[in-house]
Amino acid sequence: MDVQADLTRIDAADVLELRVGDAEGGALALRRHGRSGAGLLPVERVVRSGASLKAPLDGLPLDDGEWDVLWVDGDGRAAPVDTTDTGVHLSDRAAYLRRPRRRELRAVRDAEGRLLLRATTVEPYAEVDWVEPPSPGGDTVAVRGVLAYAPDPGGDGAPTVIARQRSLDGVVEAPADLDGRAFSCALPLEPMALLFRPERPHNEWDLWLRLPGGAELRLAAHADDIADKKNKIVYPATVLEPAGAPVRVRPYFTAKNELSLLAVSAGGAA
Template sequence: MTPPHPDENAPSTPEGAPPTTTTTEESTIVSAPPLAFDAGTPSADCIADSAGGLTFDLDAPGPAEGDAPWSAALVLRRRGTEEAGEAEEVRLPLAPGAAGRLRAVLPSTVSLPEGRWDVHVAFGEDEPRRLVPGLADLRSLVDRRPGPSTSPLAVRIPYGTKHGNLSLRSWQRAPHAEAGDLTLDAVGITVRGTLYRVEDPAAWLAGAVAEARSRRDASVVRTAEVTADGQDFVFTLSWAALCEEWRGGPEVWDLWLRGPEGADPVRIARLLDDVADKKQVFTYPAQPVDAAYAPAQAGPYYTADNDLSVRVDERA
């Protein structure tokens, strides 16, 4: 079997979106049990709301009566920016909450550029310390269906890294094409989805086409007609079209929607749920394809940025 193509796992960033940084510090879905603040590493519980906001609750001491001036903050640091010499962070004030806990709120209206953000806590002038995940209530993220708006869609999903630390995965997209059900058969792949964050989704989708763009050669594009019903869309890409010029080895195609003239194309992605990293959770069997060059196989997958792509490779 041919080794994986070096670009297969690379993020595919929408045009105009800020670059993202991913590392091998992959997510785990299971939350760690809460720890007492003085037990070593402090923990934070997370509650998500349907608008894209997050609330953090920490088991940590607040100011006592008669104390000197006191301050505490939840510090979000965008991964990869420190190495580039341009450390990027967002500080959220921690205030006393119920049951002696501290609370910080990240509203959906606070800009959090796309990427992975490591979560810390800082008291006064002390160096920020990493947090570990406590309990996570992400029910509001499941089957989320945002309302009409043209402002960027904010998606923030907390997760535990493989080292047991708390981090956030953040996206900001406008427009956004949310991938729904994927149907695979011997002929091709049928993609159903929903368009968000445009003034008139039905008008935008009228005459829209789906594009599969080759990472090997950006000038190579395969298109498919889009059928729309309001803001919902569906299209089918044939395996034969994707394998027409295939000459062995892995080849990746990134899926986009192209709308009316003058509108920016939109990367198709799956963001609206509680899974921070889709690639290992949403998996699909490769379908056999009788390509002209050699027996091949093709199937969809989600990239490191949860964008939808199709991989063509030699059949085992």
């Protein structure tokens, strides 16, 4: 009993859509990946239209981890669903980010071409989709993006971008713009250079977006699934001399794909 899907995606409402071609009858179920003897979790409320199936996944008791997507025939026999779809649809990801949620569901294809469902507990953050590094001789970094998994912003106050000096006490704030769930900001770099502590060769500044009402979201870039941005994306630096000692400052992604700023002595390694 081989069932193959040439389209697999999960929309912003956590509805799994499959295009399964000629597969007749049957039902969908989930099982913890790697546990062939585990019980099946039926997927109810499946709606079929031609070759397409739509299965709402909201409300299912899915623990964090990977789940096999199974096709159960009329005799109760379960088999994995194969897929030719990579499951990466950036336009769908952008829509998915914009809904408040604490659990993320992803349709992924394993090395054998089988369809898996990946469940992950998530926290709201500020998804960065553009970084404008400082121009030669410039002193600002511009950033834009969207609120990810966060409730719609509300409450009193104006949005602010905050840079905190890691393991030290420096704090720099600048105004941010918020248009619905889209944010943008321009962060001045001269204050970081002024607060540079030479006894700590690398001064890292972690970036947060404070929303009206006081909630703070870490700036990060996760939606594109590019791992290890720290070593793959290198932004140019600018050199500032606010106190006479040159300091080199540049944006960078951390090992967790969070956006930060790095300040070092202009005579040291960047």
